[in-house]
Amino acid sequence: MEGKVFKSTGLWYEVVDNHGNHHKCRLRGKIKLKGMKTSNPIAVGDSVQFYLEDNPENTGVITKILPRNNYIVRKATQKSKQSHILAANIDQAILMVTHTYPKTSLGFIDRFLVTAESFRIPVIILFNKCDLLGEEEEGAVKKIMALYETIGYSSHLISVLEDTGIDSFFNIIKGKTSLLAGHSGVGKSSLLNKVIPDIDQKIGDVSNFANKGIHTTTFAEMFEAAPGTYLIDTPGIKELGLSEIDRQELSHYFPEMRDLLGKCKFHNCHHIHEPGCLILQSLENGDIAQTRYDSYFSMYHNEDNRR
Ligand SMILES: Nc1nc2c(ncn2[C@@H]2O[C@H](COP(=O)(O)OP(=O)(O)OP(=O)(O)O)[C@@H](O)[C@H]2O)c(=O)[nH]1
Numbered sequence: 001m002e003g004k005v006f007k008s009t010g011l012w013y014e015v016v017d018n019h020g021n022h023h024k025c026r027l028r029g030k031i032k033l034k035g036m037k038t039s040n041p042i043a044v045g046d047s048v049q050f051y052l053e054d055n056p057e058n059t060g061v062i063t064k065i066l067p068r069n070n071y072i073v074r075k076a077t078q079k080s081k082q083s084h085i086l087a088a089n090i091d092q093a094i095l096m097v098t099h100t101y102p103k104t105s106l107g108f109i110d111r112f113l114v115t116a117e118s119f120r121i122p123v124i125i126l127f128n129k130c131d132l133l134g135e136e137e138e139g140a141v142k143k144i145m146a147l148y149e150t151i152g153y154s155s156h157l158i159s160v161l162e163d164t165g166i167d168s169f170f171n172i173i174k175g176k177t178s179l180l181a182g183h184s185g186v187g188k189s190s191l192l193n194k195v196i197p198d199i200d201q202k203i204g205d206v207s208n209f210a211n212k213g214i215h216t217t218t219f220a221e222m223f224e225a226a227p228g229t230y231l232i233d234t235p236g237i238k239e240l241g242l243s244e245i246d247r248q249e250l251s252h253y254f255p256e257m258r259d260l261l262g263k264c265k266f267h268n269c270h271h272i273h274e275p276g277c278l279i280l281q282s283l284e285n286g287d288i289a290q291t292r293y294d295s296y297f298s299m300y301h302n303e304d305n306r307r
Pocket residue numbers: 128129130131132158159160161162182183184185186187188189190191
């Protein structure tokens with residue numbers, strides 16, 4: 001049988017077959033991924049082959065992981081050399097941010113965008129809680145949205161509370177597998193509650209499924225919003241590290257810098273203070289936004305701008 005992994009705890013996996021039936025599965029032996037040290041060989045979003053065991057619980061055994069289109073990883077722990085695969089086979093990431101309560105910094109947004117670029121995953125930015133914005137604040141948010149639109153990131157102003165923009169959000173995710181990310185408190189759970197039918201019940205089911213003592217929300221989890229439309233909830237996404245990204249490569253992950261690369265006076269220009277740097281020139285004449293360059297600068301110097 002074939003199915004998709006909706007939940008992965010490292011001990012067992014929840015696999016949904018093509019008929020929508022959920023199965024609790026384990027791995028047969030050890031499936032090792034070539035050339036990659038991971039703490040979890042199977043991730044949410046993986047397509048797998050499995051068979052059902054002849055036991056009263058009717059549990060399943062995964063025998064094969066089908067090839068992945070892509071996957072997103074982070075270091076399992078700060079010091080560890082092992083990676084943890086957050087999710088696989090993702091069509092796009094939805095970054096949910098808020099201007100207030102809590103405030104999402106532009107540094108955090110840019111760091112997320114750079115990481116997603118490095119995995120070649122398109123990002124859509126949702127500015128939630130627009131109901132809380134005064135006129136002036138709304139103007140400021142729209143300016144930020146315009147900046148990201150210019151760079152190529154589709155941006156939307158929504159309010160989960162007041163049901164503003166939820167229909168168009170549904171069109172964005174329709175028929176796709178989307179990773180939902182954002183700081184704690186921006187409204188991810190509220191949005192999931194709105195677009196996933198019977199989600200409370202599903203979360204309940206899964207908790208009953210889980211071993212006692214394992215907190216269900218510490219793992220990524222996939223939900224089906226409609227046939228073929230999947231959303232992956234990712235707690236801990238804020239730890240998504242840049243550690244893997246080489247300084248030399250950083251500018252490649254800023255779409256507005258890409259066309260200029262290789263055209264600076266010095267072939268190995270880092271775009272920090274070199275004379276004849278086209279990136280710095282573009283910053284000067286306003287073609288590259290100061291906030292975006294600031295993010296580049298601080299990521300280049302490996303400063304922690306996760307807030
Ligand atoms: N004013 C306003 N409040 C909202 C909106 N959406 C969510 N909230 C509130 O924001 C708070 C946090 O929402 P959650 O959905 O729990 O946020 P979350 O991103 O899932 O947070 P974590 O579960 O901690 O990751 C709750 O009190 C929600 O009611 C909105 O559009 N407007």
